[in-house]
Amino acid sequence: MASLAITPFAARRPLPVYQNLESFPFAFQPLTLKRRFSVEVCGSSFLWWSKRPRRARNHVCSSFLVGSAGKDALCTAAGFAGAYAWIRIFDLLGEKNVLEQKLSRKLIHVSTGLLYVMLWPFFSASPWSRFFALAIPMANATRLAVNGFGLLKDEGFVKSISREGTAGELLRGPFYYALVLSCCTVCFWRDSPVGMTAIAIMCGGDGIADIVGRRIGGIKLPHNTRKSWAGSISMFVFGFALSVCFLYYFSTSGYYLVDWTSAIWNVALISFVATVVESLPISGFLDDNISVPLASVILGLALFSTSM
Ligand SMILES: Nc1ccn([C@@H]2O[C@H](COP(=O)(O)OP(=O)(O)OP(=O)(O)O)[C@@H](O)[C@H]2O)c(=O)n1
Numbered sequence: 001m002a003s004l005a006i007t008p009f010a011a012r013r014p015l016p017v018y019q020n021l022e023s024f025p026f027a028f029q030p031l032t033l034k035r036r037f038s039v040e041v042c043g044s045s046f047l048w049w050s051k052r053p054r055r056a057r058n059h060v061c062s063s064f065l066v067g068s069a070g071k072d073a074l075c076t077a078a079g080f081a082g083a084y085a086w087i088r089i090f091d092l093l094g095e096k097n098v099l100e101q102k103l104s105r106k107l108i109h110v111s112t113g114l115l116y117v118m119l120w121p122f123f124s125a126s127p128w129s130r131f132f133a134l135a136i137p138m139a140n141a142t143r144l145a146v147n148g149f150g151l152l153k154d155e156g157f158v159k160s161i162s163r164e165g166t167a168g169e170l171l172r173g174p175f176y177y178a179l180v181l182s183c184c185t186v187c188f189w190r191d192s193p194v195g196m197t198a199i200a201i202m203c204g205g206d207g208i209a210d211i212v213g214r215r216i217g218g219i220k221l222p223h224n225t226r227k228s229w230a231g232s233i234s235m236f237v238f239g240f241a242l243s244v245c246f247l248y249y250f251s252t253s254g255y256y257l258v259d260w261t262s263a264i265w266n267v268a269l270i271s272f273v274a275t276v277v278e279s280l281p282i283s284g285f286l287d288d289n290i291s292v293p294l295a296s297v298i299l300g301l302a303l304f305s306t307s308m
């Protein structure tokens with residue numbers, strides 16, 4: 001099994017969170033640092049937290065939670081608006097014939113999940129923040145279901161998300177996609193590399209395989225003549241590169257420490273296995289948006305388990 005690759009700061013040192021946040025490279029930094037004491041208390045470990053006198057603890061934490069709830073609500077609202085606007089842009093580009101429907105759909109597949117994960121560090125250190133983040137893919141899953149079942153008819157939305165322009169399609173690949181983002185948010189959130197690696201490979205890797213495979217094509221795979229070497233190699237390369245970018249992004253934001261030598265090997269192995277799974281002729285009964293993240297999560301749990 002792999003050696004210690006990634007260690008959450010909280011597991012190593014009792015009070016590191018504000019130090020991590022000092023290297024936080026984003027616009028929300030002043031807001032976070034003003035609440036330094038609160039962040040230390042709630043964002044570190046409950047063990048340390050429970051050693052505080054009860055009255056002081058309640059006071060600090062209730063003010064922290066109220067402040068963080070406002071910040072989290074703002075991030076959730078930005079996510080709702082961002083997702084709506086982003087899909088609308090692709091809808092307009094499709095309408096104006098700037099992008100063909102298949103490419104527009106794949107660009108949405110590649111970009112939305114990656115942008116969603118990039119939003120995670122903007123949420124507060126509250127233990128509830130992941131549930132605020134969860135509201136974003138859940139709201140989009142609801143939008144897909146409502147349109148997919150025909151309860152609402154948003155033609156632009158259906159056109160930019162579906163392959164053939166039929167509403168029923170939204171209930172398959174796109175719906176699974178939103179569910180996978182939701183599950184990774186709840187189960188892994190930002191102090192684990194497992195979920196973000198699975199998302200990077202599902203969004204970036206699998207999406208790019210389609211874009212490159214359709215355009216370059218060329219020699220087909222021996223075990224699946226619908227897929228090409230060009231598609232699979234680009235899936236491996238982009239899945240790997242985007243996963244490494246996420247590890248860098250979240251480690252420099254202070255969520256965990258990375259031992260790069262073993263982390264790179266772990267991510268390469270996960271990307272390779274996910275690429276092999278994507279290449280198998282099984283998408284008729286198991287959608288790529290389930291098989292690829294499932295394989296990545298299982299392997300990620302095994303490889304990163306010593307350091308969780
Ligand atoms: N490893 C891969 C993956 C995809 N492709 C290309 O991308 C197309 C779409 O692949 P895929 O996404 O697996 O097909 P669908 O499931 O039909 O599409 P979607 O994921 O958009 O639902 C394939 O026909 C093929 O031309 C490829 O060449 N090599």
Ligand SMILES: C/C(=C\CO)CCC[C@H](C)CCC[C@H](C)CCCC(C)C
Binds near residue numbers: 115
């Ligand atoms: C076409 C898709 C998958 C088919 O393989 C992707 C569907 C995307 C969903 C409709 C929208 C998902 C939105 C994200 C959860 C949030 C993005 C937020 C960000 C700020 C843009």
